[in-house]
Amino acid sequence: MRRMLSGNQAIAQGAYEAGVRVGTAYPGTPSTEILESLSRFPEVRTLWAPNEKVALETGLGSAYAGVRTLVAMKHVGLNVAADPFFYGAYTGIEAGLVIVSADDPGMHSSQNEQDNRHYAKFAKVPMLEPSDSQEARDFTRIAFEISEQFDVPVLLRTTTRISHSHSPVEIESGPARPTHELPPYPRKPQKYVMIPAHARPRHVAVEERLQRLRRYSDETPLNRIEWGNRTLGIVTSGVAYAYAREIFPDASILKLGMSYPLPEGKVRTFAAGVEQLIVLEELDPFLEEEIRLLGIPVAHGKDIFPILGEFDPDIVREGARKAGLIPPGEPLPEPVALPLPPRPPVLCPGCPHRSVYTVLRRLKLIVNSDIGCYTLAVLPPLSTTDTMGCMGGSISMAYGAELAGRPERTVATIGDSTFFHSGIPALLNIAYNGGRTIVLVLDNRTTAMTGHQGHPGTGIGTRGERLHEIPIEDVARAFGLRRVFVVDAYDTRELRRVLEESLKAEEPTLIVARRACVLLPEARAARGPAYWVDPQRCNGCGLCFSIGCPAILKTPEGKAEIDGLLCAACDLCAQVCARKAIHPGEE
Amino acid sequence: MERADFLLVGVGGQGIVTASDILADVGLRAGYDVKKSEVHGMAQRGGAVTSHVRFGQRVYAPLIGRGQADFLVAFELLEALRWAHCLHPEGTALVNIQSLPPLAVTSGQARYPELEEVEQELARRARQVFFIEGLRTAQELGNVRVVGTVMLGALSALLPIPADLWEDVLGEHVPNRYLELNRQAFRSGRDFLSARLWPQGIEEGTGAARGHREAGLR
Numbered sequence: 014m015r016r017m018l019s020g021n022q023a024i025a026q027g028a029y030e031a032g033v034r035v036g037t038a039y040p041g042t043p044s045t046e047i048l049e050s051l052s053r054f055p056e057v058r059t060l061w062a063p064n065e066k067v068a069l070e071t072g073l074g075s076a077y078a079g080v081r082t083l084v085a086m087k088h089v090g091l092n093v094a095a096d097p098f099f100y101g102a103y104t105g106i107e108a109g110l111v112i113v114s115a116d117d118p119g120m121h122s123s124q125n126e127q128d129n130r131h132y133a134k135f136a137k138v139p140m141l142e143p144s145d146s147q148e149a150r151d152f153t154r155i156a157f158e159i160s161e162q163f164d165v166p167v168l169l170r171t172t173t174r175i176s177h178s179h180s181p182v183e184i185e186s187g188p189a190r191p192t193h194e195l196p197p198y199p200r201k202p203q204k205y206v207m208i209p210a211h212a213r214p215r216h217v218a219v220e221e222r223l224q225r226l227r228r229y230s231d232e233t234p235l236n237r238i239e240w241g242n243r244t245l246g247i248v249t250s251g252v253a254y255a256y257a258r259e260i261f262p263d264a265s266i267l268k269l270g271m272s273y274p275l276p277e278g279k280v281r282t283f284a285a286g287v288e289q290l291i292v293l294e295e296l297d298p299f300l301e302e303e304i305r306l307l308g309i310p311v312a313h314g315k316d317i318f319p320i321l322g323e324f325d326p327d328i329v330r331e332g333a334r335k336a337g338l339i340p341p342g343e344p345l346p347e348p349v350a351l352p353l354p355p356r357p358p359v360l361c362p363g364c365p366h367r368s369v370y371t372v373l374r375r376l377k378l379i380v381n382s383d384i385g386c387y388t389l390a391v392l393p394p395l396s397t398t399d400t401m402g403c404m405g406g407s408i409s410m411a412y413g414a415e416l417a418g419r420p421e422r423t424v425a426t427i428g429d430s431t432f433f434h435s436g437i438p439a440l441l442n443i444a445y446n447g448g449r450t451i452v453l454v455l456d457n458r459t460t461a462m463t464g465h466q467g468h469p470g471t472g473i474g475t476r477g478e479r480l481h482e483i484p485i486e487d488v489a490r491a492f493g494l495r496r497v498f499v500v501d502a503y504d505t506r507e508l509r510r511v512l513e514e515s516l517k518a519e520e521p522t523l524i525v526a527r528r529a530c531v532l533l534p535e536a537r538a539a540r541g542p543a544y545w546v547d548p549q550r551c552n553g554c555g556l557c558f559s560i561g562c563p564a565i566l567k568t569p570e571g572k573a574e575i576d577g578l579l580c581a582a583c584d585l586c587a588q589v590c591a592r593k594a595i596h597p598g599e600e
Numbered sequence: 601m602e603r604a605d606f607l608l609v610g611v612g613g614q615g616i617v618t619a620s621d622i623l624a625d626v627g628l629r630a631g632y633d634v635k636k637s638e639v640h641g642m643a644q645r646g647g648a649v650t651s652h653v654r655f656g657q658r659v660y661a662p663l664i665g666r667g668q669a670d671f672l673v674a675f676e677l678l679e680a681l682r683w684a685h686c687l688h689p690e691g692t693a694l695v696n697i698q699s700l701p702p703l704a705v706t707s708g709q710a711r712y713p714e715l716e717e718v719e720q721e722l723a724r725r726a727r728q729v730f731f732i733e734g735l736r737t738a739q740e741l742g743n744v745r746v747v748g749t750v751m752l753g754a755l756s757a758l759l760p761i762p763a764d765l766w767e768d769v770l771g772e773h774v775p776n777r778y779l780e781l782n783r784q785a786f787r788s789g790r791d792f793l794s795a796r797l798w799p800q801g802i803e804e805g806t807g808a809a810r811g812h813r814e815a816g817l818r
Contacts, residue, residue, distance in 0.1 A: 015628065017621070017624050017625055017628055017634065017636065121639060145635070145662075174637060174662055174663070177637065177638065177639075178635060178636065178637035178662040179621075179624060179634075179635070179636040179637070180633075180634065180635045180636070180659070180662075181628055181633065181634060252662065254660075255660040255661045255662060256660070256661055258660040258661075259660045259661040325661075325663045325665060326661050326663060326664070326665035326668070327665040327666050330665070343667075345665070345666040345667045345685075346666055346667045346684075346685040346686075346687070346689075346725060347685060348682075348684070348685040349681045349682070349684050349685065349721050351681065351713060351717060351721070352710075352711075353678060353681055353682055353713070354678065354701075354702050354704040354705050354710035354711070354712065355702065355704065356611065356646070356647060356648045356678070356679075356682075356702040357647065357702075357703075358646060358647035359646045359647075359703055361646065394707075558707050558708075561703060561707075563646055563703055563706065565706070565707075566701075566706045567706060567707055567708040571708070
């Protein structure tokens with residue numbers, strides 16, 4: 014049966030067909046749908062871990078215990094999970110373990126565009142890179158075979174354009190590969206307890222394994238030469254292979270499905286068979302450097318194809334034309350010359366983050382922020398965010414500013430899911446070391462940015478099932494914080510009162526600003542009637558425009574008007590209106 | 601038709617992703633290799649959405665470049681302009697007459713382009729341009745969420761793929777209680793464009809009709 018699947022769906026399908034029984038992840042674009050798709054197979058135990066480190070440690074635990082396991086994360090998630098990733102590379106596993114890293118060239122939804130192929134080389138584990146959904150499914154199955162054959166976790170590396178593109182996939186319907194009888198728990202301390210005395214021989218095993226993997230890489234059909242015209246040879250992998258075929262239909266291509274370790278013999282054969290060898294790869298010159306290290310001349314690589322951003326056919330064609338690899342063609346159409354208003358993502362009408370940031374702006378606080386929808390508050394007209402860079406970083410940034418002894422006051426803003434991800438140790442640090450930092454948790458009852466996944470604060474699992482719910486305020490109180498408050502995020506007066514009081518306090522404060530994301534069904538169901546503007550009272554002062562709500566329009570007379578279809582009845586515009594011109598309900 | 605590249609553009613919430621899912625499945629069912637790729641992630645937050653759908657004997661690249669789209673299917677006027685440079689000079693633009701002004705416009709800081717400007721720009725860049733009352737048709741049918749189905753119906757009139765196949769695929773993507781509504785929306789779009797293509801009423805399925813449709817493709 015052939016079906017259109019995204020790369021992420023295909024990975025889940027391949028994992029299921031390979032007999033995976035445990036799947037763990039923390040949501041992150043572009044990886045999120047892998048675990049969501051895997052959770053649709055009832056045979057597989059799936060869970061959202063609080064963060065990627067916990068996800069991978071859980072995955073290592075089940076792979077040690079003899080069950081095939083898939084762990085998925087976005088590229089920066091592997092930074093969080095790097096510790097168990099390196100450790101797992103030393104120990105190996107009992108049953109197959111595949112770790113998916115979904116990279117985000119072009120930073121569609123990320124803070125950087127790190128190239129996680131380096132992690133394979135760094136940790137000395139094999140890496141597969143599919144070029145479409147069919148390969149995503151096939152390579153996932155093969156990755157489990159490699160994992161068990163070589164006793165090693167395998168890195169399956171995708172990019173946004175592989176994870177989120179759909180193409181036909183031949184799938185096996187029917188039950189997954191049956192799980193074998195579980196062997197007794199492997200009590201092998203020399204292999205699984207990494208005291209230095211054990212780790213030293215394991216490092217030897219890692220280096221020997223790498224040599225065997227090099228031979229495998231040379232033999233496997235995952236790496237194949239597609240001979241064409243011998244004047245130009247292209248070494249490529251992942252989505253770049255698709256652009257190579259598109260822009261250079263006649264060239265010879267060495268397609269690397271297993272891009273680490275590099276198949277040295279095949280590269281030498283290929284280089285000897287073509288007049289000019291080039292490397293086509295997104296982001297870093299990973300393959301290019303490896304090939305140059307073999308002493309093989311590379312005619313073109315990062316000198317003509319950008320190191321920045323995501324490829325598309327135009328970028329690859331332009332690089333090839335400039336280098337004279339293909340004839341110069343017709344000039345391409347230029348974008349429309351009219352000034353077109355941009356359409357950046359904005360906080361939704363009724364978003365509870367908007368009212369919180371309206372208060373923070375009013376109080377002129379320095380805002381150390383975190384990763385989530387609320388990061389959009391950095392854009393005009395709210396313009397109320399000073400730092401943001403990694404999951405859970407906000408709390409310690411604010412604490413650091415306090416330690417620096419500056420006169421300006423700061424506040425940390427962090428989402429509920431992000432708080433559980435890695436905000437907890439940072440809060441512990443403040444509770445332990447003391448001070449008067451203010452932490453504001455924006456609790457919208459979901460992991461909103463990635464499409465509404467559950468987390469410990471919601472007690473909702475991968476299949477929507479009820480699990481244990483852990484209130485954020487209870488965590489703070491358990492750490493000994495005495496100033497813990499819960500306020501309705503829509504109530505700007507109360508939030509302002511609590512914040513002003515906290516600024517005077519000589520001890521740390523945690524405030525939970527709670528209100529469900531407007532896109533959640535419970536929020537939609539509770540929505541009141543739309544608001545309206547009394548044109549007699551409105552004087553066009555613009556206070557309500559300054560909150561940046563898409564439902565508030567400017568009339569030709571410069572007054573405010575509310576789009577009743579968009580309005581979510583959050584009351585914020587009425588709260589900021591100095592003329593009392595905005596009212597709920599029918600006109 | 602050996603191959604075709606479609607670029608569907610609009611705003612989060614307009615149903616671009618569902619429409620492109622249906623289009624991709626139609627291509628697969630009609631025997632093509634298909635690739636579909638969209639930019640989403642922050643789409644729910646009012647951002648622009650684009651979906652690239654490609655049919656061919658063997659499709660490699662998941663993205664369509666400048667001057668490459670045989671069909672620009674725009675669900676919104678401003679987005680039609682934003683992506684106009686992707687049209688092939690021999691291509692076709694199908695534009696839903698609907699404006700969704702972004703925040704910069706509603707807050708009075710920027711100007712939304714006039715309909716005439718959209719017409720002029722597209723006319724210079726495509727072989728044929730069709731403006732479609734997708735929003736109004738959907739409103740008349742009683743549900744603004746079927747705009748995408750109206751647009752697909754219009755697109756179907758330009759492609760040598762039987763209407764039955766489209767409606768079968770539609771049935772697989774639409775919940776049963778909305779199926780009749782979506783069938784009506786699909787037929788409205790298809791009839792509207794057929795009437796524009798063959799005002800004298802060339803019979804469906806005749807050689808002339810097929811020829812006319814083929815002519816719409818490079």
